[in-house]
Amino acid sequence: xxGVTQTPRYLIKTRGQQVTLSCSPISGHRSVSxxxxxxxxxxxxxxxxxxxxxxxxGNFPGRFSGRQFSNSRSEMxxxxxxxxxxxxxxxxxxxxxxxxxxxxxEGSRLTVL
Amino acid sequence: GENVEQHPSTLSVQEGDSAVIKxxxxxxxxxxxxxxxxxxxxxxxxxxxxRSNVGEKKDQxxxxxxxxxxxxxxxxxxxxxxxxxxxxxxxxxxxxxKLIFGQGTTLQVKP
Numbered sequence: 001x002x003g004v005t006q007t008p009r010y011l012i013k014t015r016g017q018q019v020t021l022s023c024s025p026i027s028g029h030r031s032v033s034x035x036x037x038x039x040x041x042x043x044x045x046x047x048x049x050x051x052x053x054x055x056x057x058g059n060f061p062g063r064f065s066g067r068q069f070s071n072s073r074s075e076m077x078x079x080x081x082x083x084x085x086x087x088x089x090x091x092x093x094x095x096x097x098x099x100x101x102x103x104x105x106e107g108s109r110l111t112v113l
Numbered sequence: 114g115e116n117v118e119q120h121p122s123t124l125s126v127q128e129g130d131s132a133v134i135k136x137x138x139x140x141x142x143x144x145x146x147x148x149x150x151x152x153x154x155x156x157x158x159x160x161x162x163x164r165s166n167v168g169e170k171k172d173q174x175x176x177x178x179x180x181x182x183x184x185x186x187x188x189x190x191x192x193x194x195x196x197x198x199x200x201x202x203x204x205x206x207x208x209x210x211k212l213i214f215g216q217g218t219t220l221q222v223k224p
Contacts (some may be wrong), residue, residue, distance in 0.1 A: 041216065042215060058211075095208070101159045
């Protein structure tokens with residue numbers, strides 16, 4: 001069974017640009033969550049999607065958005081990039097997102113110059 | 114809003130000693146408390162979890178305790194080994210897809 005796959009793994013952008021990150025969950029998993037990981041801040045919750053609907057949202061500005069497709073694949077977008085957006089963005093999938101194990105991808109490391 | 118506080122941020126122990134990491138949560142509706150281990154350069158992985166109807170759970174050298182009244186839970190690792198060195202994250206959720214993590218504890222086990 002393939003694990004959670006995130007693309008791209010690494011990317012470099014400049015301030016003001018936008019970026020789209022992709023996440024393919026484990027087959028059969030319908031919930032996809034996104035987290036931002038920075039040193040000292042741990043894993044900060046961005047949002048969670050279930051059956052193409054955003055079910056939960058963290059405390060991030062509107063520049064951070066996402067969506068989920070009918071095959072459960074998810075994308076997140078960050079517009080008007082700022083230096084502080086440099087981080088590892090982790091995607092995690094679970095069967096139903098109702099309080100069970102999250103399976104993480106390896107992450108997309110974004111550097112904003 | 115929901116918040117999970119985790120202490121200490123760093124912990125150094127000698128091989129064979131025990132390690133304890135503590136977390137407190139703010140949302141009284143929380144009923145699921147997992148712990149994740151993240152080795153350097155790798156993805157976080159679940160090592161143990163506990164639900165609110167249980168006070169303690171053990172899996173070999175790892176145990177978790179939960180005090181719902183005080184809203185805190187702890188991870189206990191006994192007979193630590195160098196391969197236990199990693200960052201450990203506690204988390205809490207209320208049966209929704211929103212899992213809130215603590216800030217992480219970097220555990221170093223010295224041989």
